[in-house]
Amino acid sequence: MGLYADAKSIAERDPAAKGVWQVILLYPGFHVLISHRLANWFYRRRLFFIARMISQIARFFTAIEIHPGAKIGQKLFIDHGAGVVIGETAEVGDHCTIYHNVTLGGTGTEKGKRHPTLGDNVLIGAGAKILGPFRIGDNVTIGANAVVLGEVPDGATVVGVPGRIARLQDAAVRRSVELDHVNVPDPLEQELCVLFSRISILERSLGIQSEQQAVTKRIHPESKFDRENLFEKNPETTEEPES
Known part of the structure; x- marks a missing residue:
């Protein structure tokens, strides 16, 4: 030493x-x-x-x-x-x-x-x-x-x-x-990612199309953009609700 x-x-x-x-x-x-x-x-x-x-x-x-x-x-x-x-x-x-x-x-x-x-x-x-x-x-x-x-x-x-x-x-x-x-890592960024993920899962379970998705589809109607694909999906909530 x-x-x-x-x-x-x-x-x-x-x-x-x-x-x-x-x-x-x-x-x-x-x-x-x-x-x-x-x-x-x-x-x-x-x-x-x-x-x-x-x-x-x-x-x-x-x-x-x-x-x-x-x-x-x-x-x-x-x-x-x-x-x-x-x-x-x-x-x-x-x-x-x-x-x-x-x-x-x-x-x-x-x-x-x-x-x-x-x-x-x-x-x-x-x-x-x-x-x-x-x-x-x-x-x-x-x-x-x-x-x-x-x-x-x-x-x-x-x-x-x-x-x-x-x-x-x-x-x-x-x-x-x-x-x-x-x-x-930034803890605030991590918390926001978790929050956006939960919002996306909730929107999908309620059949709500987000404004961002709607605008994207109007500008690029053939686009396959899906915000939910950016996050890990919950298998219990990924099924579309019955109409």
């Missing part, structure tokens, strides 16, 4: 990386991990001024702000990194991926736990905000620009403002989608 393992993990996960040494020498997301390990060492020994000074120097050179009190797991990949903020009582699990402009922020002015806790294998898309002292489960994907204000279960995908759970899965986030964090 250790810093070399962190660098090797970044090289394996970033298709732009040409090797471990390139990560060690040129990646600000790795440089900030080095400085944070050192700053956290001083912080745990209550040498707060030295710890904060190290973190501020790292912020100046990397544009990434990690409070020295934050607990960071192994193999964290901060991609690009500019604008990332991780608060004092935040905790980040192992093998997480964080993109630029992400905030792990706190709420309130109390001195205790006020920042989020991330499980293992969490992916946070660019611009996402996670605010408050709650847990983000293992294998969670947070979509770009999402604002998460509450606990998220294991295996969930969260999108939107405020964040809504779009789907649940048991498997870890695949490497193939780690860099594709904007193509996540």
Whole structure:
């Protein structure tokens, strides 16, 4: 484990990386991990001024702000990194991926736990905000620009403002989608599709021809357009009513 393992993990996960040494020498997301390990060492020994000074120097050179009190797991990949903020009582699990402009922020002015806790294998898309002292489960994907204000279960995908759970899965986030964090499902779109499907089934069961179908048939009388075919039919309601 250790810093070399962190660098090797970044090289394996970033298709732009040409090797471990390139990560060690040129990646600000790795440089900030080095400085944070050192700053956290001083912080745990209550040498707060030295710890904060190290973190501020790292912020100046990397544009990434990690409070020295934050607990960071192994193999964290901060991609690009500019604008990332991780608060004092935040905790980040192992093998997480964080993109630029992400905030792990706190709420309130109390001195205790006020920042989020991330499980293992969490992916946070660019611009996402996670605010408050709650847990983000293992294998969670947070979509770009999402604002998460509450606990998220294991295996969930969260999108939107405020964040809504779009789907649940048991498997870890695949490497193939780690860099594709904007193509996540929209829960509102999913709900609308379900609603349109139910309306289509109801119209068919009542023998009602929709306005869209009527217009289509007037313009293209030979068209076989059927909106119901866009959705999965219910076998109990697909029969035409008797006249």
